[in-house]
Amino acid sequence: xxxxxxxxxxxxxxxxxxxxxxxxxxxxxxxxxxxxxxxxxxxxxxxxxxxxxxxxxxxxxxxxxxxxxxxxxxxxxxxxxxxxxxxxxxxxxxxxxxxxxxxxxxxxxxxxxxxxxxxxxxxxxxxxxxxxxxxxxxxxxxxxxxxxxxxxxxxxxxxxxxxxxxxxxxxxxxxxxxxxxxxxxxxxxxxxxxxxxxxxxxxxxxxxxxxxxxxxxxxxxxxxxxxxxxxxxxxxxxxxxxxxxxxxxxxxxxxxxxxxxxxxxxxxxxxxxxxxxxxxxxxxxxxxxx
Ligand code: HEM
Numbered sequence: 001x002x003x004x005x006x007x008x009x010x011x012x013x014x015x016x017x018x019x020x021x022x023x024x025x026x027x028x029x030x031x032x033x034x035x036x037x038x039x040x041x042x043x044x045x046x047x048x049x050x051x052x053x054x055x056x057x058x059x060x061x062x063x064x065x066x067x068x069x070x071x072x073x074x075x076x077x078x079x080x081x082x083x084x085x086x087x088x089x090x091x092x093x094x095x096x097x098x099x100x101x102x103x104x105x106x107x108x109x110x111x112x113x114x115x116x117x118x119x120x121x122x123x124x125x126x127x128x129x130x131x132x133x134x135x136x137x138x139x140x141x142x143x144x145x146x147x148x149x150x151x152x153x154x155x156x157x158x159x160x161x162x163x164x165x166x167x168x169x170x171x172x173x174x175x176x177x178x179x180x181x182x183x184x185x186x187x188x189x190x191x192x193x194x195x196x197x198x199x200x201x202x203x204x205x206x207x208x209x210x211x212x213x214x215x216x217x218x219x220x221x222x223x224x225x226x227x228x229x230x231x232x233x234x235x236x237x238x239x240x241x242x243x244x245x246x247x248x249x250x251x252x253x254x255x256x257x258x259x260x261x262x263x264x265x266x267x268x269x270x271x272x273x274x275x276x277x278x279x280x281x282x283x284x285x286x287x288x289x290x
Contacts, residue, residue: 032172038100053269109192
């Protein structure tokens with residue numbers, strides 16, 4: 001792991017790219033779990049309560065670190081810790097979000113707009129004091145369209161952005177020992193593309209017969225692929241479905257819309273002052289909000 005000059009974020013991107021390949025771990029890349037870390041770090045945001053979001057890097061501490069929804073993300077945090085150790089000038093909050101953005105790009109996806117400036121909670125005590133109550137804000141894969149809307153509208157996303165963001169399930173897999181669900185969504189889960197949307201529309205997804213939680217399956221090219229109940233909700237809902245169809249037909253449109261929506265996700269709750277620093281405020285949220 002190399003040290004790069006303070007403020008050299010392209011240098012950090014290069015460091016992240018160096019560690020993505022990991023034979024023996026899942027499908028040979030830690031990229032997908034880094035994308036999930038960036039998403040779960042950011043996806044606690046509430047536009048109304050003006051708290052949650054990536055600023056603070058609260059997942060280093062309980063209760064976020066031990067939230068069942070974040071099971072497995074300790075691996076992602078450990079994988080990128082050496083980059084922080086070599087470059088302590090970058091905040092964890094910036095590093096986690098930049099690593100997720102870099103991973104998407106490195107796996108063949110679009111360039112994600114990203115800006116630095118996030119600040120870390122100084123300690124668990126500070127996190128508790130500043131963060132506010134952000135429990136149970138991440139989505140539950142066993143539920144349906146209404147729940148998806150409740151969660152993503154709370155962050156400030158619309159239906160089109162929800163479908164675009166869901167395209168991230170082209171990456172990685174579910175782990176029975178993390179979420180309870182099992183398997184990848186696509187045949188090549190370390191390459192970003194619009195396969196997820198194509199498969200949603202073209203395969204017959206049937207309930208998997210097994211002891212685990214309710215999920216769907218289809219055998220594609222000899223590989224057992226999966227869909228979560230929330231994934232299938234995207235083709236059953238009359239407003240989500242046309243966006244699934246658009247993204248299945250037009251990968252360039254998906255890349256453009258995914259980059260915008262993922263970039264917006266990473267920015268939620270990150271309110272910078274004139275010098276570009278996003279300060280932490282008690283209860284979370286924006287220091288300039290009324
Ligand atoms: C994995 C649920 C939205 C990115 C997972 C897993 C679940 C899940 C249950 C499996 C975790 C495991 O067992 O390791 C959901 C639900 C969503 C949602 C219910 C919304 C309704 C998103 C979004 C993104 C995302 C918006 C990013 C933009 C990922 C990635 C993985 C993943 C990359 C694979 C992680 C790995 O391979 O370790 N998701 N997710 N998800 N999710 Fe989502």
